[in-house]
Amino acid sequence: MEINVYDESNNNTTKSRDEEIKVIYDRMVGSVNQSMFREISRSASSFSKERSIYMVPKLLRKGNPKAYSPQVISIGPLHYYRTQNDLIKEKKGSYVLNFLTVAKLDWNEMIKKFLSWEERARNYYVETIEMKRDEFIQLLIYDSCFVVMYVIGSMVAEFRDLDTSFLWRFSNGIFKDLLLLENQLPFFLLNHLYNLCASAQPSLKDISFIELLRGYFSKVREGMSYVKEGYFDIDASAVNHLVDFLRIHLTQPRHIPHFFGLSVDDFLSSWPLTATELHECGISFHGQKKCMMNVSFKERRGVLKMPKIIIDDSFEILFRNMIAYEYCHLKSKDASNFGMFMHFLINTNEDVSLLVDDGIIQNQLGSTKEIVVLFSDLCKNIMIERNFYSIACWRMKEYCKHRRHRWMTSLKRDYFGTPWAFISFVAAVLLLLLTLLQTVVAFIALYK
Incomplete structure (x- = not known):
């Protein structure tokens, strides 16, 4: 009998401890559930359209x-x-x-x-x-x-x-x-x-x-007047803040082409050659007063059409903050795409000078080196999942593969670049023709 009493007491003690453990466990589960619910709710709300003003990472x-x-x-x-x-x-x-x-x-x-x-x-x-x-x-x-x-x-x-x-x-x-x-x-x-x-x-x-x-x-x-033609309506209710307004103002409306015929490798790697390399292959640059996403390449004429940009002391601030906003909040990376395009297009002072001479860039910073450094650093630590310029870049690279374009460019530069070079070229051709004609006449006279 004494043993049975002891066993019953021991069982009651064990049961009491199990109940206490269960109560503590249930409280922990409830606390964790509440904490996770708050975090998930906060995380979900952070992706809402209106929650859009960030500290830059x-x-x-x-x-x-x-x-x-x-x-x-x-x-x-x-x-x-x-x-x-x-x-x-x-x-x-x-x-x-x-x-x-x-x-x-x-x-x-x-x-x-x-x-x-x-x-x-x-x-x-x-x-x-x-x-x-x-x-x-x-x-x-x-x-x-x-x-x-x-x-x-x-x-x-x-x-x-x-x-x-x-x-x-x-x-x-x-x-x-x-x-x-x-x-x-x-x-x-x-x-x-x-x-x-x-x-x-x-x-x-x-x-x-x-x-x-x-x-x-x-x-x-004036440095902000990239878009002077073809203004479009912006719905005020769709704008989150001034940075969002400027992003919409500068990058839309736009036409993003379908990527038919491009492999995944072509799609990911199709950024432009440098401005100097493109120029040596016969591609010329034509500035237009349209949104930054309107970049196109006309293969028949070898013309790259792109927006005119004015680079002053506010350009870097604007683009860095638009890129940061895209990085934090948006799926579409319009400003990031343009920054990456310019990063590949500009690698040396000669690239900048060429774009300045062709009216693409208006340099208000003074130094061409500053612009090279600007576009070199602008998109560091940024990943571009979709290259909006792939079609134009791929077509330019295909254009540059044809040697005749490089030869024609060299001919124009070396023999038609200045009036004196053209005159020298014409004189050389006439001399060659006269020499050939003299040889033919002498050959005919020899056999008469």
């Missing part, structure tokens, strides 16, 4: 850190605590007052609108914004009113007096800081604020915010 940033960080003005929350370079911070309040005047709103109305936009605005940032509600709302008001009123003041003469006059000395820096992926505000916010101004001002009524931005980036700064 270190892999890309090390190429040129200054090309991603604001130098004059901080816009949005990502650099609010990180930078001391907001030279205009204390002046933003005047732009808020200007906005209230132009939009004919009172302070309370504006705050109510921003409160209703807060949650959506937070969702645009991939990083969690730790700012408290009142601080975040204040930042949105100050920064978005500044951007909208600064663009209006830059483009519409009637409102130029509302712009703080001292900012002219910072205009170049502000322009470049608006191109930064980390220095962005949600586009819906800017568009809503502008529409409030447009509805209150007759002179703005027939101008959309898209048109105003196109004018600001294309007319105020």
